[in-house]
Each structure stands twice: as C-alpha cells, then as structure tokens.
Amino acid sequence: MTHVLDDLELYATGALPAEGSAAVAAHLERCAECRAAAAEIAEVVSLLPDVVPLRDPPPALRERILAAAAADLAREPRRSLPDLLRARLTSVAMPVAIGLVLLLGATTAMRVQESQAQLALYEEQLERISHANRSWYMEGVEPWAGMGGTLVVQSNDRRPFVLFHDLRPLPQGQMYAVWLIEPDGSWTRGTSFRADGNKYQLVDVGRELAGFDQCAVTVEASETGKRQGPIVMQSRIAPPSR
Amino acid sequence: MTAERSDPDLVEALAARDLSALSALYDRYGRVAYSLAYRILGEPEGAEDVVQDAFLAAWRGAGTFRRERGNARSWLLSIVHHRAVDLLRRKTAFRPAPLEAVGDRPADVDTAEEAAKNVEHRSVRDALQGLPEAQRRTIELAYFGGYTQSELAELMGVPLGTVKGRMRIGLQKMRRALVALR
Ligand SMILES: [Zn+2]
Numbered sequence: 125m126t127h128v129l130d131d132l133e134l135y136a137t138g139a140l141p142a143e144g145s146a147a148v149a150a151h152l153e154r155c156a157e158c159r160a161a162a163a164e165i166a167e168v169v170s171l172l173p174d175v176v177p178l179r180d181p182p183p184a185l186r187e188r189i190l191a192a193a194a195a196d197l198a199r200e201p202r203r204s205l206p207d208l209l210r211a212r213l214t215s216v217a218m219p220v221a222i223g224l225v226l227l228l229g230a231t232t233a234m235r236v237q238e239s240q241a242q243l244a245l246y247e248e249q250l251e252r253i254s255h256a257n258r259s260w261y262m263e264g265v266e267p268w269a270g271m272g273g274t275l276v277v278q279s280n281d282r283r284p285f286v287l288f289h290d291l292r293p294l295p296q297g298q299m300y301a302v303w304l305i306e307p308d309g310s311w312t313r314g315t316s317f318r319a320d321g322n323k324y325q326l327v328d329v330g331r332e333l334a335g336f337d338q339c340a341v342t343v344e345a346s347e348t349g350k351r352q353g354p355i356v357m358q359s360r361i362a363p364p365s366r
Numbered sequence: 367m368t369a370e371r372s373d374p375d376l377v378e379a380l381a382a383r384d385l386s387a388l389s390a391l392y393d394r395y396g397r398v399a400y401s402l403a404y405r406i407l408g409e410p411e412g413a414e415d416v417v418q419d420a421f422l423a424a425w426r427g428a429g430t431f432r433r434e435r436g437n438a439r440s441w442l443l444s445i446v447h448h449r450a451v452d453l454l455r456r457k458t459a460f461r462p463a464p465l466e467a468v469g470d471r472p473a474d475v476d477t478a479e480e481a482a483k484n485v486e487h488r489s490v491r492d493a494l495q496g497l498p499e500a501q502r503r504t505i506e507l508a509y510f511g512g513y514t515q516s517e518l519a520e521l522m523g524v525p526l527g528t529v530k531g532r533m534r535i536g537l538q539k540m541r542r543a544l545v546a547l548r
Contacts, residue, residue, distance in 0.1 A: 133533040137508035138451045139515045168541045170440035172509050173402040173447075174490040181400035185414050186392055192418070193388050193425045 125155060132162050136169040262341065262357035268292070273357060275329070275339050284329040286341075291319035294343060301344045302329055303351060304336035312336070316347045337361060373438035380428035388425050395439055396421070399446045405510055406450040407457075416453055420445040451512040493543040501536030504529060 128151045134140045135148045152159045264271035271291055277284035286302060294300070302314040315330040329339075340358035342351055371379070371390060379387035399420060403413035423445055424431075431441055494502055504522065507513045513521060518529045 130530065133530060133537055134508070134515050136537075137505060137533065138447060139508040139513065139518060139529075139533075141514050141516075144515075164541065165537055166440070166444075168537050168544065169509065170443060171490045171540075171544065172494070172505075173398055173443050174487040175494055176398070176401045176405040176510075178397055179401045179404055181396055181414065181417060182410075185400070185417060186389070186396060189392060189418050189421045190385065190389055192422055193385055196422075196426065197383060197385065 125151075127155065127158050128152070129158055129161055132158070132165050136162065136165045260339065260359045260361045262286075262339065262359040264290075264357045265355060268356045271357065273327075273341065275359065275361060277333055284331075284333055286327050286329060286339075288319075288325045288327060289323060291325055293319045293321060298343055298345055298353075299347065300356065301342050301351070301353070302327065303340045303342060304329070304331055304333065305338035305340060306335060307337050311340075311351045313348070313351070316344065333361060377428055377431050377438050377441075380425060381431070388421065391424070391438065391442065392421055395442050398439075399442060402443060402446050403450045406447070406512060407454055412453055412457070413450070416446060416450045419449050423449075447509070454512040455514075489544065489547050490540075493540040496543060497536045497539055501532045501539070504532040505536050508533065 128135070128148045131140060131144065131148055135145060138145075140148060148162075152162055259274050259276045262273045262275065263269075271289065273286040273288035273291075275284060275286050291300065299316045299318050301316045303311045304314055305311050312331065315328060317325075317327050319325065333339075337360060338358060339361050341356045343353040343356060344351070345353065371387070373391075373394075376387045376391050376394075380391065396417065399417050400413055403416040403420075404410065407413050407416065420442065424442055431438075494505070497505070500522070504518060507518055507521065515526055515529060519526045522529065524532075
C-alpha cells in the first residue's frame with residue numbers, strides 16, 4: 125500500500141485536482157496511519173475560516189434553506205420504504221400504514237421529531253389508521269392525561285406495536301411497561317421501555333395479541349415481575365381471530 | 367425554551383429529519399459559512415448559492431456524518447469550502463492568475479480589524495500571520511484562492527516539492543502555535 129502522507133496538506137487545503145483528491149480519500153478510508161495524520165492536518169485547516177472577516181448573510185438565505193429542506197420532507201414519504209415496517213404493514217391498511225410508517229422512519233424504537241408539516245401529516249394518518257379497526261387508542265388517565273398510545277396490529281401480523289405520544293420521562297429507576305390482559309384478569313408483560321424524550325415513540329409490544337382482551341401501560345420499577353405500579357393508560361382490545 | 371442543544375445532538379437530529387436542528391445549525395454557523403464562501407468567491411450571489419447548497423447537502427447527508435472525522439462546525443465548513451472552491455474553479459477555468467491580483471480580493475481589506483474582534487479568531491490569525499511570507503501565501507492561495515498544486519507551483523515559480531514543503535511546515539507551525547495557546 126502506497127501511503128499518501130506526502131499529499132495530505134494539499135488534500136486538506138483543497139489543492140489537489142479532483143482525481144488526486146479522490147485517490148487520497150479512498151486511501152484514507154482504509155489506512156489508519158494516514159487517517160491519523162490527515163486528522164491532525166485537517167484540525168488546523170478547519171481553523172482557517174476563523175481568519176475571515178465576518179459578514180452577515182442576507183436574512184432571505186436562511187428562509188430559502190429552510191424552505192428547501194421542508195420541501196425535501198414533503199417529498200420524502202414517497203421515496204424510500206423502510207423494509208422492516210413495509211413487511212409488517214402489508215394488507216388492507218397499506219395506503220394508510222405506509223404514510224404512517226414513512227413518517228416514522230426505519231427502526232422500531234424510532235424517534236420522530238417532526239416539522240410542522242410532518243406533524244400535520246402524522247395526525248391525519250393516525251386519524252385514518254384508527255378507523256382501520258385494527259388499532260386501539262389508549263388514553264392517559266389522570267394524572268397522566270395528555271399522553272396516549274395507539275396499539276396497531278394487522279390480521280396477518282404477529283408483531284403489534286404501540287405508537288405513543290407525549291410520554292413523560294420517568295424518574296431514574298422507573299420505566300413504562302406494556303401489558304396484555306386475559307379475560308380471566310391475568311396480566312402478561314409485553315415489554316418494558318423508557319420514554320426517549322421525543323413527541324412520538326414507537327414500541328414493539330413483543331407478543332401476539334391472541335388470547336388477550338385488554339392492553340394497558342403501567343409504571344414499574346423493574347423490567348420483570350408482576351404488575352405493581354399504577355396504570356397510565358388502558359384499552360379493551362379485540363384481537364383479530366386466528 | 368429548551369436548553370441549547372449540542373452540536374452532536376443537532377447533527378443527530380438532522381439525520382432524523384428534524385428541521386429545527388437545521389435552523390439551529392444555520393443560526394450557529396451560517397454566518398461563518400457565508401463569510402468563508404464570500405472570502406473565496408469574492409461576491410455575494412455565489413456565496414449565497416454555496417451556503418445554501420452546503421447546508422442542504424448537510425441536511426441530506428447528515429446520516430453519513432461520522433463524529434470521529436471532526437466536529438459539526440468543521441464538517442459544515444469543509445462542505446462550504448469544497449463547494450466554494452469548486453464554483454470558483456468553474457467560473458475561472460482559464461484565469462490568468464496574476465500574482466499581484468490575488469492579494470486584492472475584497473475580503474482582504476478589512477480582515478485585520480474585523481477578525482480582531484474575536485480573541486480566538488485573532489489567535490488563529492496571529493498564527494497564520496506569524497508564518498514566513500512564502501508559507502503563509504501558499505496556504506492562503508490554496509485554501510482561500512482555490513489554486514491547485516500545479517497552479518501554486520507556477521504562480522509562485524517554485525517546484526511542486528517546494529509548494530508541499532512550505533504548506534507542510536506552515537501548517538505544522540500553526541498547529542504548534544495554536545496548541546501552545548490552549
Ligand atoms: Zn496510508
């Protein structure tokens with residue numbers, strides 16, 4: 125492997141022609157030695173903008189940038205489908221579910237920090253999905269009013285999840301637990317989780333709904349064990365017949 | 367009001383498509399970004415285009431940002447720098463590049479007094495100004511002037527090896543000077 129130490133200053137200051145620059149970048153990807161040296165040089169070079177006299181950009185520039193970024197967001201839902209959730213939300217609720225899923229992004233414990241535009245779209249999708257007869261809204265009870273969550277499941281899907289909103293952070297050592305309750309009143313814990321601080325939070329229930337007729341969320345001090353804490357929200361559910 | 371978010375938090379939020387993170391980063395670094403682009407291009411329209419492109423590139427590419435490669439500020443400014451130099455080279459593909467004209471770029475005029483307002487900036491400026499003329503000019507012509515290695519060699523009338531050597535020693539000296547200040 126031919127190192128590129130000789131060219132690192134030219135690279136950092138942008139003085140290499142495009143081909144040379146690309147070759148150095150490619151080498152840095154796979155050579156820790158040159159990468160370390162490049163980082164030192166880049167650190168100094170990154171300070172060079174400090175010698176430039178400051179000028180205020182026109183205020184309209186800020187607006188243009190934000191508007192273009194917001195336009196990106198509006199286009200994005202139609203672009204890439206997160207495979208994970210595409211797989212879990214196929215069937216009748218698809219058009220509705222796709223919108224929701226795309227708003228949420230690709231992972232299951234996902235964080236959603238919407239722009240206003242996304243927020244409005246989210247509310248609309250949630251409204252529609254709640255009409256799909258395969259979701260149940262759990263409303264926070266006093267003193268947890270204002271929080272809530274929608275349990276979503278599909279007939280061909282064994283992985284229900286809850287889309288929570290406005291979950292309050294809990295004190296250290298406490299966590300939320302999602303429970304499924306059988307008709308005879310026995311509680312089974314689906315999962316435990318902590319609020320991630322975002323407005324919306326998606327949590328896998330971790331269990332199929334068959335055999336249960338209620339879902340509830342409580343606050344617990346332990347990740348395992350019987351239900352001990354107060355109920356935060358609860359709903360009767362009617363799982364799809366199998 | 368929420369507490370001021372850290373740069374790494376903002377970049378993470380950017381990757382999660384949080385528009386407020388973009389506006390926060392712009393409010394933090396938009397001015398220096400614009401100033402850098404203006405310094406390189408010497409005119410406002412191009413500088414605006416570059417800054418807009420750069421922030422949107424950051425917005426779209428935040429997922430690829432790797433923390434170990436530097437902080438958010440240098441990441442953003444390196445995008446600005448790259449794009450500004452690109453644009454400059456496209457605009458001036460056949461520029462004659464007379465040596466005496468280089469120093470007369472508009473932003474050179476008020477550099478000293480403006481930059482002196484900020485102690486931290488002044489120390490960087492002092493480190494640069496403290497270099498021997500040939501080293502300082504090599505760095506400035508490359509970074510702010512957008513000259514390539516062969517142009518630098520021609521412009522300064524020295525072999526490529528000398529260009530590299532001046533730049534290397536100059537940057538090393540700056541680094542030592544700045545480390546000593548910390
Ligand atoms: Zn190497």
